[in-house]
Amino acid sequence: xxxxxxxxxxxxxxxxxxxxxxxxxxxxxxxxxxxxxxxxxxxxxxxxxxxxxxxxxxxxxxxxxxxxxxxxxxxxxxxxxxxxxxxxxxxxxxxxxxxxxxxxxxxxxxxxxxxxxxxxxxxxxxxxxxxxxxxxxxxxxxxxxxxxxxxxxxxxxxxxxxxxxxxxxxxxxxxxxxxxxxxxxxxxxxxxxxxxxxxxxxxxxxxxxxxxxxxxxxxxxxxxxxxxxxxxxxxxxxxxxxxxxxxxxxxxxxxxxxxxxxxxxxx
Ligand SMILES: [Zn+2]
Numbered sequence: 001x002x003x004x005x006x007x008x009x010x011x012x013x014x015x016x017x018x019x020x021x022x023x024x025x026x027x028x029x030x031x032x033x034x035x036x037x038x039x040x041x042x043x044x045x046x047x048x049x050x051x052x053x054x055x056x057x058x059x060x061x062x063x064x065x066x067x068x069x070x071x072x073x074x075x076x077x078x079x080x081x082x083x084x085x086x087x088x089x090x091x092x093x094x095x096x097x098x099x100x101x102x103x104x105x106x107x108x109x110x111x112x113x114x115x116x117x118x119x120x121x122x123x124x125x126x127x128x129x130x131x132x133x134x135x136x137x138x139x140x141x142x143x144x145x146x147x148x149x150x151x152x153x154x155x156x157x158x159x160x161x162x163x164x165x166x167x168x169x170x171x172x173x174x175x176x177x178x179x180x181x182x183x184x185x186x187x188x189x190x191x192x193x194x195x196x197x198x199x200x201x202x203x204x205x206x207x208x209x210x211x212x213x214x215x216x217x218x219x220x221x222x223x224x225x226x227x228x229x230x231x232x233x234x235x236x237x238x239x240x241x242x243x244x245x246x247x248x249x250x251x252x253x254x255x256x257x258x259x260x261x262x263x264x265x266x267x
Contacts, residue, residue: 110182
């Protein structure tokens with residue numbers, strides 16, 4: 001798989017674009033706080049699918065709690081794989097890269113999270129943000145997280161979520177937060193699909209020659225090596241620049257500040 005940081009940054013880019021594009025009538029963000037929450041949730045959700053094995057780094061985000069959750073998701077995914085397996089799909093002993101790496105999962109979590117936000121408002125928003133920020137930190141600041149351990153990740157995510165609580169508008173207009181989660185999952189799958197391993201994105205619905213869990217991937221010639229030179233030297237930095245640019249653009253008042261600065265230089 002591509003590195004955690006690449007997943008998280010591509011999630012942030014997708015989240016920042018979608019937050020601007022999603023109409024307010026459809027539950028899109030209407031304030032800066034909501035916009036950044038949407039993007040943060042999307043960044044963290046771009047690591048969510050790997051919470052299907054206790055072996056992944058992201059499973060260590062919240063220590064024993066997330067490891068236990070990952071083990072449960074692993075079992076559930078394996079059960080679902082066996083239930084829906086086609087005649088010629090291989091036997092499996094683990095659920096990693098199955099259920100949570102499908103469009104079905106992305107749609108289900110989108111609907112689930114949006115329903116939670118509609119029912120519980122700001123409490124649900126901040127809860128979702130706390131969990132996804134923990135995952136994002138683990139992905140973005142992998143070395144820092146490894147050095148300081150899961151308690152540091154948990155506390156940092158909690159503080160950031162609490163700050164957002166005070167910053168967030170009382171009236172939650174952005175009910176479509178689930179879209180950020182689903183989009184993040186889809187971005188994760190895209191990232192996995194451009195490496196040589198591939199993902200069963202359309203399973204179990206795309207039945208073909210006795211197989212329901214066929215993996216989608218790029219041809220060897222154009223696929224990239226996970227953690228390789230292209231990812232480190234080109235893709236990673238490029239996505240980071242785009243993410244920072246989009247974030248600055250989204251900040252209220254920044255465009256004016258830039259024009260003013262340019263104006264003062266001219267003068
Ligand atoms: Zn994955």
